[in-house]
Amino acid sequence: MNVLLRWRRPSCFKVRQVLQQFLDGELGPDDAEFVAAHLAECDRCSVEAEIYEQVKQSLVALRPRPDQQALARLVAEAERILAAPDAD
Amino acid sequence: MSSHDAVDRDREALFREYVMPELQLLHAMAMRMTRDPHDAEDLVQDTLLRAHRAIDRFDGRYPRAWLLTILRNTQINRVRKKSPVLAFDPEATFGRLPAAEGRDTAAEQALDRIADPAVVDALARLSERHRAVVTLVDVEGLSYKEAAEMLDVPIGTVMSRLHRARARLRGILEKSGHVRKGLG
Numbered sequence: 001m002n003v004l005l006r007w008r009r010p011s012c013f014k015v016r017q018v019l020q021q022f023l024d025g026e027l028g029p030d031d032a033e034f035v036a037a038h039l040a041e042c043d044r045c046s047v048e049a050e051i052y053e054q055v056k057q058s059l060v061a062l063r064p065r066p067d068q069q070a071l072a073r074l075v076a077e078a079e080r081i082l083a084a085p086d087a088d
Numbered sequence: 089m090s091s092h093d094a095v096d097r098d099r100e101a102l103f104r105e106y107v108m109p110e111l112q113l114l115h116a117m118a119m120r121m122t123r124d125p126h127d128a129e130d131l132v133q134d135t136l137l138r139a140h141r142a143i144d145r146f147d148g149r150y151p152r153a154w155l156l157t158i159l160r161n162t163q164i165n166r167v168r169k170k171s172p173v174l175a176f177d178p179e180a181t182f183g184r185l186p187a188a189e190g191r192d193t194a195a196e197q198a199l200d201r202i203a204d205p206a207v208v209d210a211l212a213r214l215s216e217r218h219r220a221v222v223t224l225v226d227v228e229g230l231s232y233k234e235a236a237e238m239l240d241v242p243i244g245t246v247m248s249r250l251h252r253a254r255a256r257l258r259g260i261l262e263k264s265g266h267v268r269k270g271l272g
Contacts, residue, residue, distance in 0.1 A: 020251055024225065026232055044271040054267045055258050058207045059226035064119070066112050070129055074111045077133050081140050082100050 011038050015045050023052055095144070102143045106151040107136065113152065114159055116228060117238070121163050121181055131166065135159045153234045160238060178239045183220030185212055210260040218253035221246055226254075 015038045021027045022035045039046045114135060118128035138158050146154055164176045211219055224235040225246070232250075236243045261267045 020254065021247070024232070047268070047271045051258060051262075051267045051270055052254060055254055055261060056226050058204060058261070058266070059211075059222060059257075060229070062203050062207065062211070062227045063229070064116065066116065067119075067125070070115055070125065071112055073129065074115060074132055074136070075108070078103070078108055078111065078136055081136055082103060 009042070012042060012045055015039070015042070016048065019045070019049060019052065023049065023056060099140065099143055102146070103140055106143065106146065106148070107139050107155065110152055110155050113228075114155060117156065117159055118163075120184075120223075120228075121159075121176075131159070131163055134162045134166070138162060150233060152231070153237045156230075156234055157237050160240075179217045179220045181220075182223050182238065183216035183218075185219075204266075206261065206264050206266050210257050210264075210266075213260060214253055214256060218249055218256065221249045222253045222257070225250055 011034075015022075015035050018027055018031060018035060022032055027035065039049055111132070114132045115128060118131040118135075119125070122128045122131055135155070135158050139155060142158065160176075160178075167174055167176045211222065214222065220239060221235060224230045224238055225232070230238065232243050232246045236246045239246065258267060262269055
């Protein structure tokens with residue numbers, strides 16, 4: 001069977017190909033607009049987008065909390081480098 | 089005023105614009121690369137010095153990717169100095185099993201939210217190279233280009249691995265009822 005026939009519309013095929021890039025904000029503005037318009041009117045593809053967004057969000061929760069004390073020391077270090085650039 | 093002062097002022101402006109906002113990202117990546125708080129800070133400090141020296145040659149495009157490349161090269165040099173036979177292995181570094189982190193109380197406490205065991209388990213079932221790309225892009229929020237720099241692979245490789253890794257995660261999480269079933 002032609003892969004295009006698996007979905008109701010030819011645009012579904014194109015959208016599925018670039019859906020990950022769309023969700024990651026890695027798609028150019030024209031393509032992103034095309035995908036957004038398609039998602040607004042296609043239940044299957046919008047559910048697909050919703051699922052991958054959920055997968056992405058569950059992974060974001062695994063990001064370690066920043067160590068604020070270490071960050072403060074690094075900011076101080078950066079300022080020290082700027083204050084005495086020749087000391088490098 | 090000497091021209092030397094003017095150069096320093098330009099460097100300072102560039103450093104503040106491109107480097108200072110990324111300290112948190114650099115530190116997070118350094119922690120993943122060294123697995124040690126002291127080493128991570130040393131690594132970022134070395135990276136800051138190198139970035140400061142190189143900043144007048146930086147073209148201003150993709151500052152995060154530029155900084156991450158410096159961080160990566162700095163770590164490669166540090167690893168080489170410590171042990172000439174050890175090589176920096178980005179896939180092993182960023183694809184480290186989350187289960188190993190789970191046993192580490194400090195790492196566990198460092199998580200903002202309680203890690204969902206089902207998600208950690210799903211991640212553990214990926215191959216190392218798939219886990220590495222998911223860790224960089226999804227967990228740490230890197231762009232494709234930035235992840236490609238860290239892993240030293242082409243962007244297309246990042247995209248195809250990410251695609252397959254997420255499809256697998258989705259399948260695992262769908263079976264455990266964590267995400268809904270697709271409509272096809």
